[in-house]
Amino acid sequence: MDYENILVERPAEGVGLVRLNRPRAFNALTGPLMDELMSALESMDTDDAIGCMVVTGNEKAFAAGADISEMAQATPVDMIDMAFIARWERLRSIHKPVIAAVSGYALGGGCELALACDMIVASETAQFGQPEINLGVIPGAGGTQRLTRTIGKALAMEMALNDRRLTADEAARFGLVNHVAPVAEYLDVAVKLAAEIAARAPLAVRLAKDAVNMALETTLSAGLAYERNHFYALFATEDQKEGMAAFLEKRKPAWQGK
Ligand code: HXC
Numbered sequence: 001m002d003y004e005n006i007l008v009e010r011p012a013e014g015v016g017l018v019r020l021n022r023p024r025a026f027n028a029l030t031g032p033l034m035d036e037l038m039s040a041l042e043s044m045d046t047d048d049a050i051g052c053m054v055v056t057g058n059e060k061a062f063a064a065g066a067d068i069s070e071m072a073q074a075t076p077v078d079m080i081d082m083a084f085i086a087r088w089e090r091l092r093s094i095h096k097p098v099i100a101a102v103s104g105y106a107l108g109g110g111c112e113l114a115l116a117c118d119m120i121v122a123s124e125t126a127q128f129g130q131p132e133i134n135l136g137v138i139p140g141a142g143g144t145q146r147l148t149r150t151i152g153k154a155l156a157m158e159m160a161l162n163d164r165r166l167t168a169d170e171a172a173r174f175g176l177v178n179h180v181a182p183v184a185e186y187l188d189v190a191v192k193l194a195a196e197i198a199a200r201a202p203l204a205v206r207l208a209k210d211a212v213n214m215a216l217e218t219t220l221s222a223g224l225a226y227e228r229n230h231f232y233a234l235f236a237t238e239d240q241k242e243g244m245a246a247f248l249e250k251r252k253p254a255w256q257g258k
Contacts, residue, residue: 001043005033008040011191014051014198016044019058026064027057029109031082033067038090045094048257051198051205053094054190055117056101057110059183062126065108068135088141091116095206097197101190102126103183112141115150115176118209121193122168122177123186129165149216150176201239202257 007019018040020027027033037055044050057063071084079085091098091113100106100114103123111128114120130143138144139160147156151166151174158164171177181189197205207230214226234240238258246253 001039003036003040005030006036006040010050011054012195012198014049015191015194016040016047016050016053017191018053018055020056020063023058023061025067026061026105027110028065028067029063029113030067030070031084031087034087038087041094041098042090045096050096051200051202052096052194053098054101054187054194055098055113056187056190057103059123059125060104061110062100062102062104062106063110063113064105065110065131066141085141088112088116095209097194097205097209099190099194101187102128102177103186105129108132108139108143109141112139112143112146115146116142118213119193120171120177121179121181121186121190122171123183124168124180125183126168126171126177126180126186127165128159128171128176129163130159131163133161133163146216147176150174199255201237201243201253201255203237203239204234204243207234 005022007021009017009019011017018037020033020037022028022033041053044053071079097119098117100117100120102114102120104125104127106114106126106128108131111130130139130147132138144156144160147159155164155174166174166176168177168180172180179189211227211230215223218226238256242255243253
């Protein structure tokens with residue numbers, strides 16, 4: 001498929017890479033860009049050759065937020081009519097893991113996009129922030145909710161109310177980021193992590209992602225029951241038989257995704 005705002009690559013076996021590609025606007029997230037990103041991820045999600053995806057920008061900017069020129073004159077009805085944020089929800093339906101590889105600015109919707117991914121690998125120059133308050137609005141694609149759940153109320157308040165930015169090291173310390181690497185290496189680190197996950201038992205990866213995400217949605221009792229059901233369900237797979245047999249036979253498992 002031809003895309004205008006993103007580049008799609010296969011940098012390693014099992015890995016699908018999407019690069020946001022509006023460098024002159026610091027990858028500001030227009031509606032068409034978000035539609036292309038979601039379409040690319042959805043098509044990778046159904047591609048058996050791909051087990052994990054990476055979303056990245058460039059060294060200077062992951063994304064500087066939703067495109068301000070698209071919404072500057074909008075009314076609430078315009079925002080609803082153009083499904084401004086509804087398209088972001090498509091990311092929640094992706095079954096395979098998605099890793100954000102973030103360098104430079106991850107601001108506003110850019111920070112929210114990274115937060116909506118399953119893991120974040122950051123370069124040393126990454127900067128996470130919710131500057132919407134400077135525009136007279138608030139985060140609209142999960143910033144107040146996901147930040148609060150991840151880094152806690154005190155810091156989330158400061159980010160949303162007073163444009164407090166987090167460096168990569170702070171983000172790692174507060175549990176927002178999985179790994180921090182030099183600018184020259186952060187994308188390789190993300191792709192290597194994605195390739196490792198892609199080489200694992202696909203159904204178990206899928207259910208592990210789903211169960212971890214459920215922890216943010218529900219009570220402990222309901223979450224434990226949900227996890228247990230997924231655990232039992234995996235005993236219906238060939239990969240469970242293979243994985244346990246391989247351990248006992250002291251050999252590497254050969255996963256089938258069945
Ligand atoms: C539209 C943007 C943009 C954005 C940058 N640009 N961010 N255009 N929407 N979010 C454009 C600028 O207009 C400019 O275009 C070009 O990119 C270069 O930006 P400069 O400001 O000239 O560069 P610099 O001085 O280096 O500053 C970089 C920056 C700054 C720190 C990233 O641009 C900035 O603060 N951007 C806005 C960040 C922001 O407020 N994000 C939140 C958006 S609201 P021209 O044509 O002049 O060269 C949001 C709500 C999400 O995200 C809601 C859920 C979907």
